[in-house]
Amino acid sequence: MIREKRVTLNGQQSTAVHSRKNPILIFYFLFFTFLSCNSPYTPKPTGYFKIDFPxxxxxxxxxxxxxYTFEYPVYANVIKDSTFFDSSTENPWWVNVDFPQFxxxxxxxxxxxxxxKLDSLLNDAYNLTNKHSIKASFIDDSIMHISGNVHGTFxxxxxxxATADQFFLTDSTKNFIRGALYFNATPNQDSLRPVNNFLVEDMKHLVNTFRWK
Structure with missing residues (x-):
């Protein structure tokens, strides 16, 4: 409520304006201010860039x-692996399937x-996988039998x-090969999941088309 009061200063009239605030309005203002300051905070979920897959x-x-032979994606490159942890590979048949886009x-x-010995190679394959058990929530292994005397475990x-998907293949008599998918990035299951799922399909295609010569 606003009212005017006329007063005389040095023989001149002036108007003084007085304001009387409504206590009910003050109460509601303070009440809703309190609620807005104490409402629970909900953080936004982490977002990741959209990826266009070929x-x-x-x-x-x-x-x-x-x-051996196998099929690989047209958006990948097969490159001979000439080093193994800064040392020469033990034979000339180590290769890398590179995915530059990812x-x-x-x-x-x-x-x-x-x-x-075959037993030694099998133990090494399982031990290399189990090294990740410290950070892994679980490890699942699937037995594979592929035509052409190719069998192994995924x-x-x-x-x-560091690597969520690995496999080994063998004919149990002469040949043994181990594969592992790595990303040149800090391991983060949530951010890498879409790309990992996409490339695992290519990895399984490689396995299913793998043949010994």
């Missing part, structure tokens, strides 16, 4: 002198049974680990 098309890797790589390391490791 169409799946495959080509054959079948170079002379290699003891900053990822499938390492393929080949071993000759005879130079190594490992799925859940959690923020």
């Amino acid at each position: 169409e799946k098309k495959y080509q054959e890797f079948n170079k002379p002198g290699y003891p 900053n990822a790589r499938i390492y393929l390391s080949y071993k000759i049974i005879g130079q190594y 490992f799925k490791v859940e959690g923020d680990v």
Whole structure:
């Protein structure tokens, strides 16, 4: 409520304005201010960039002198692996399947049974996978039987680990190969999941088309 009061100053009239605030309005103002300051905070979920995936098309890797063949995506490159932790590879048949668009790589390391015992190669494959058990929520292994005397195990490791998908293939008599998918990035299961799922399909296609020569 506003009212005017006329007063005389030095023989001149002036108007003084007085304001009387409504106590009910003050109460509601303070009440809603209190509620707004104490309302629960809900953080926004972490967002990630949308990724455009290429169409799946495959080509054959079948170079002379290699003891195996397989199919790999047209958006990947097969590169000979000449070093292993700054040392030379033990034979010339180690290769990497590079995915430049996704900053990822499938390492393929080949071993000759005879130079190594099969039991030793199998134990190494399981031990290398189990090294991730500290950060893994669980590890799932699936037995695989593929035509052409190709069989092995596919490992799925859940959690923020360096490589979530690995496998080994063998004919149990002469040939043994191990594969592992790595990303050149800090392990983060949530951010890498879409790309990892996309590339695992290519990894499984590689396995299903793998043949010994």
